[in-house]
Amino acid sequence: MKKLKVAILGSGNIGTDLLVKIQRSEFLECSMFIGRNLSSAGMTKAIDMGVRVSDKSINAIIEEPESCDIVFDCTSAKDAVAHWKILEKLGKFVIDLTPAKIGILCIPAVNLQEAIKHQNVNMVTCGGQASIPIAYVLGKTQKNIEYIEVVSSIASRSAGPATRLNLDEYVDTTELGVRTFSGVEKTKAILNLNPAQPCIDMQTTIFAKVKEANMDALKKELDIMVAQIKAYVPGYHILVNPIYENGRIVVMVKALGLGDYLPKYAGNLDIINCAAIAVAEEYSKQKTK
Amino acid sequence: MKKIVIHDPTLRDGNHAVAHQLSAKQIEIYTKAAEKAGVPVVEVGHGNGLGASSLQVGEALESDVILLETARKNLKNSKLSIHCIPGFATIKRDLERAISIGVDVVRVASHCTEADITQRHIAFCREKGKDTYGVLMMSHMASVKMLVEEAQKMELYGAEGIIIMDSSGTYLPTDVTERITALVNSLGVPVGFHGHNNLGMAVANSIAAIESGAKILDATARGFGAGAGNTQLEVLIAVLERMGYETGINLYKILDAADIAEKELMPKVPTISSESIVSGLSGVFSGFAKHVSRISKEYNVDPRDVYFELGKRKVVAGQEDLIIEVVMELVKNKED
Numbered sequence: 341m342k343k344l345k346v347a348i349l350g351s352g353n354i355g356t357d358l359l360v361k362i363q364r365s366e367f368l369e370c371s372m373f374i375g376r377n378l379s380s381a382g383m384t385k386a387i388d389m390g391v392r393v394s395d396k397s398i399n400a401i402i403e404e405p406e407s408c409d410i411v412f413d414c415t416s417a418k419d420a421v422a423h424w425k426i427l428e429k430l431g432k433f434v435i436d437l438t439p440a441k442i443g444i445l446c447i448p449a450v451n452l453q454e455a456i457k458h459q460n461v462n463m464v465t466c467g468g469q470a471s472i473p474i475a476y477v478l479g480k481t482q483k484n485i486e487y488i489e490v491v492s493s494i495a496s497r498s499a500g501p502a503t504r505l506n507l508d509e510y511v512d513t514t515e516l517g518v519r520t521f522s523g524v525e526k527t528k529a530i531l532n533l534n535p536a537q538p539c540i541d542m543q544t545t546i547f548a549k550v551k552e553a554n555m556d557a558l559k560k561e562l563d564i565m566v567a568q569i570k571a572y573v574p575g576y577h578i579l580v581n582p583i584y585e586n587g588r589i590v591v592m593v594k595a596l597g598l599g600d601y602l603p604k605y606a607g608n609l610d611i612i613n614c615a616a617i618a619v620a621e622e623y624s625k626q627k628t629k
Numbered sequence: 630m631k632k633i634v635i636h637d638p639t640l641r642d643g644n645h646a647v648a649h650q651l652s653a654k655q656i657e658i659y660t661k662a663a664e665k666a667g668v669p670v671v672e673v674g675h676g677n678g679l680g681a682s683s684l685q686v687g688e689a690l691e692s693d694v695i696l697l698e699t700a701r702k703n704l705k706n707s708k709l710s711i712h713c714i715p716g717f718a719t720i721k722r723d724l725e726r727a728i729s730i731g732v733d734v735v736r737v738a739s740h741c742t743e744a745d746i747t748q749r750h751i752a753f754c755r756e757k758g759k760d761t762y763g764v765l766m767m768s769h770m771a772s773v774k775m776l777v778e779e780a781q782k783m784e785l786y787g788a789e790g791i792i793i794m795d796s797s798g799t800y801l802p803t804d805v806t807e808r809i810t811a812l813v814n815s816l817g818v819p820v821g822f823h824g825h826n827n828l829g830m831a832v833a834n835s836i837a838a839i840e841s842g843a844k845i846l847d848a849t850a851r852g853f854g855a856g857a858g859n860t861q862l863e864v865l866i867a868v869l870e871r872m873g874y875e876t877g878i879n880l881y882k883i884l885d886a887a888d889i890a891e892k893e894l895m896p897k898v899p900t901i902s903s904e905s906i907v908s909g910l911s912g913v914f915s916g917f918a919k920h921v922s923r924i925s926k927e928y929n930v931d932p933r934d935v936y937f938e939l940g941k942r943k944v945v946a947g948q949e950d951l952i953i954e955v956v957m958e959l960v961k962n963k964e965d
Contacts, residue, residue, distance in 0.1 A: 491733065505748065530717055530947065532947040533716070590953055
């Protein structure tokens with residue numbers, strides 16, 4: 341089968357983990373791994389794997405536009421905005437893993453087909469990939485939800501400097517995603533960092549405030565949704581079955597990572613990468629049909 | 630005379646004790662009393678601070694705006710302070726608004742090992758010309774060395790003072806002496822201590838803190854606060870007077886304020902309940918108390934087991950959802 345060519349922009353943890361995942365893909369091949377520093381840990385890994393690398397950042401694509409069909413942007417929200425101006429003109433399909441919110445927000449289990457019709461697809465946030473599908477199911481099965489809240493706890497060691505500096509953007513973007521997909525106007529996102537050793541697995545709790553809960557409909561739809569997510573995030577599962585307590589529906593989920601470049605507890609990073617790969621593969625399937 | 634600055638979070642930590650149901654009227658009554666007594670800094674808000682009204686921690690009766698506007702109207706000489714945890718509060722949604730209402734003091738807080746999430750919020754408050762402090766919560770969960778490093782980060786970001794919280798009421802006076810001494814020796818800004826009374830040590834711990842060089846102490850009327858309650862303000866003022874410390878607070882007036890607080894704010898005065906002792910021993914955040922009681926009762930499990938399991942998992946403030954997970958697990962184990 342013909343594979344589409346993928347460039348990864350950003351050689352940090354996210355970019356490097358994507359590279360490992362792409363090696364397994366039947367539909368994608370990484371044609372260029374791009375960063376700013378050839379001696380970074382991610383670059384060293386890519387060189388060891390025999391992947392073509394560049395330290396010229398976006399210029400690597402400007403100089404050689406035919407080198408790729410798809411670009412994963414794993415830099416920062418600010419850089420992603422600048423990159424898009426260039427990549428849009430070059431006609432690249434861009435999957436944005438920063439909270440830049442340029443393109444359509446995508447949760448593969450909910451709107452994959454719709455998303456790949458756009459040229460820029462935004463993967464929301466790590467916590468959003470875990471919580472929004474559940475918020476969507478809640479919106480679909482419950483009447484008159486007053487409010488939805490999503491809380492993620494992640495291991496301190498899985499939150500790099502960019503995440504820590506950009507907590508406000510994480511909160512804003514996750515809330516926007518929950519609102520967009522659940523149809524509930526009032527939403528809130530909370531992120532906790534827990535330094536416990538051994539590291540805690542990423543877990544997320546979704547609360548919905550409702551007067552009357554339809555738990556049967558919820559459980560049925562939840563099972564279907566979890567199966568769909570598991571298709572691209574094998575470590576995703578329900579941790580505590582939905583309960584209705586104190587006027588609120590509570591669902592707890594856990595995302596265990598695949599342990600590719602990042603440790604298994606960093607399910608927060610794994611889930612956004614798995615979702616991004618799912619988007620790229622579907623795009624590739626349709627392009628090469 | 631040796632000077633100590635008292636910060637009074639009765640209307641913030643106390644909100645934990647009433648499931649965040651303090652009303653505008655109650656804010657008005659107590660801020661007036663605190664102002665009369667000459668309390669230098671009065672902290673107001675949801676128990677977890679700005680932007681923390683939530684299903685996770687508890688929904689507040691009044692919005693942040695109402696709480697702060699009411700307090701602002703009644704505080705003239707006393708400064709109005711807020712508690713702000715990044716991850717709950719954002720600059721755009723919460724801090725900008727609070728500053729436009731006219732808060733004087735912002736205390737930016739994080740779990741004791743995560744100071745770097747406070748960088749932007751501290752810098753923002755300094756730019757706005759606010760008195761800005763860094764707060765390290767659950768400070769018993771970090772080694773002394775790490776606590777110093779995290780405090781130094783906050784100082785570097787621009788914090789004008791660092792307060793460590795004994796959020797679980799776990800410390801004994803020697804623990805406090807060790808930590809405050811290390812902080813005072815390593816920082817160029819004043820150090821403060823925020824005590825909880827789970828093991829009956831809050832006043833003694835506060836004294837240990839100032840004897841080690843701390844310049845700021847947190848205390849609340851009747852100890853109104855999460856779990857077993859905080860350092861009891863009027864007791865602390867009496868003790869500090871005997872020891873010859875100057876706080877600028879009038880003893881009679883603060884005794885009056887405490888009487889008013891008991892009558893007007895508290896369905897019951899905080900006591901060291903059996904559950905609170907276990908909470909302190911297991912090092913669990915005091916703000917969990919009401920949730921643990923309610924959920925344990927609902928699912929018929931022993932709240933003491935819940936505390937010890939939460940302690941074992943090293944749960945931090947803000948992870949209230951884990952109470953549900955732990956209770957469900959205990960229920961399951963009981964059935965098996």
